[in-house]
Amino acid sequence: MKSRDIISSLFWMAMGIGVCYGGYKLDLGTLDDPGSGFMFFWLGIIMIGLSLGILIRAMREKAIKGELKILWTEIRWKKIVSVLAVLFLYAYAFTTVGFILTSILLFIFLFKAVELQRWSWAILGAIIITLTAYGVFHLLLGAQLPKGFLGIG
């Protein structure tokens, strides 16, 4: 756990310092009238203290060889990265391209990318699921879904 704890504690320490500074800039107020930054400042201090505790304990632990590498071996990290990239792309294109088209493309990708499915199933499944979701969420529940440049939906 040594390397993992060192990395994570440094991350939280940086976050704590940022929060502390932000709280200080916001106005701490006084004890009888705490300002907007009062809680942030003290929460930042607590966060720094806790991350220091984790860091010191981790430094005392014995190092495990290849600890970080173990975390990322034997996992399909390319799948994770590609799924995340597509989800971000989906969010980016959602309003301009529209719900129906982006959703169909998203499903085709997800069906094909992670566990290979037949093209016919991927395309048909994507269309059926998207249209069903459109019916349920938009027509039945009245959710506002973007039409996009095609004006569909």
Next chain:
Amino acid sequence: MDLLNYLGIGFSVALQPVNLFYCFVGVLIGTLVGVLPGIGPLGAMSLLLPTTFKATPEAAIIMLAGIYYGAMYGGSTTSILVNIPGEAASVVTCLDGYQMARQGRAGPALGIAAFGSFIAGTLSIVGLMLLAPPLSRFALRFGPPEYFSLMVLGLTFLIYLAHGSMPKALIMAVFGIILGLVGLDSINARPRFTFDKMELIDGVGLVPIAMGLFGVSEVLLNIEQVTRTDIFKTRIKGLLPTAKDWRDSTGPIARGSLLGFFLGILPGGGGVIASFISYAIEKRVSKHPERFGKGAIEGVAGPESANNAATGGAFIPLMTLGIPSNVIMAMLLGAFMIHGVTPGPLMMKQNPGLFWGVIVSMYIGNIMLLVLNLPLIGMWVQVLKVPYKILFPLILFFCLIGVYSVSNAVFDIYIMLIFGIMGYLMKKFDYEGAPLVLAFVLGPLMENNLRKSLIMSQGDFAIFFTRPLAVASLIVALFLLISPLIPWMGKKRQEIPKEEVS
């Protein structure tokens, strides 16, 4: 007499066709997510919250509550048939439930789980009905110092019960409070940590955070490896337990119901802890403890009753004090607020229809669950056969639409994805998401009550040490925080995770 009047109000609300429909949908979806590993009641509740916007507050809360207790019912099915808990609260049911299934007794195991859940669920609602009114009256005397201290205690309990490192759980809670405070200052309307983004003026939404941490991250963890689940290939027959099964299970169901209910009330408690402790108690009081782990029906009846009873208990702090005792209750608090209702001591007077309608709907929901779980077990087994490669795109898709439809803002989708990545990394680095979400909901309330207390006392912290309830809560919280430094307490805290791993 008052109680009967209130029950009358409750029935008149819960029996309205639209509320019956929402209750049915809630318990059905609850059972479904309980059965399906990879999505829990929290994910399902955040997913379906937007669909309740057009409904009345009564219908919305009835449905969301149904998802919660429905998931507790459904969770046992996968534990017994596949040895994979559909829900964290059903982890312990795997131990004896799966063994019973291997011995050809899947039917009685599923049957006693359903009956035990029904009995415990019903008893806990009776407890909720009897305890909530006096507690609400008592809570009217609470001021900001009491509320602040109780929230600190609630959060500390959750941190104490979190698996693994306590400093890590504390960091998560601190981070949750910070996130909860982003947006306009509730006292002077000053923007805080908004980075000049209009979308952050109202703060970060609970739904994107919860869906990211518990929905998206779970999917990422599941797709990183190729997983195969083997469904126990046997015909499930004879769901009704025998007379001997009933004799063996009566005590565990009764003990599990009581234990679960009271543990549910405790902040940070809930179904998971209740089921583990119930299992340990049953093993200890049994004349044949060696049968446990080899298909003892008591090992199914006790924990399954306890985790269902805990759901009723968990409603008490939320409905009477407005303080959620666990993450799911925090989600429900968010739902109450979205619908313009503030749970707390005044809710029973100001919204008797909602208060009693929700309680009574749980009776009805429990009956629906018994009907859903016994004759339809075959259908739930079929649901289990849906491959993950089809399930995960659907979960991701529902997360995306769910988040978007809450605020019609793409910004929230980004927030959800960021928290999805964060949740994934948190699992890798051994950080837990539950303290973060509870602290996120409690954060603004805590800050508000702390600042009000300090203004009241003109900056004197002694206000927290001169009021009995406030000082008692803070002492217990402090004790829990320093407990890992006390050898025997620290050891006790480690026992639950160890048992879970085994």
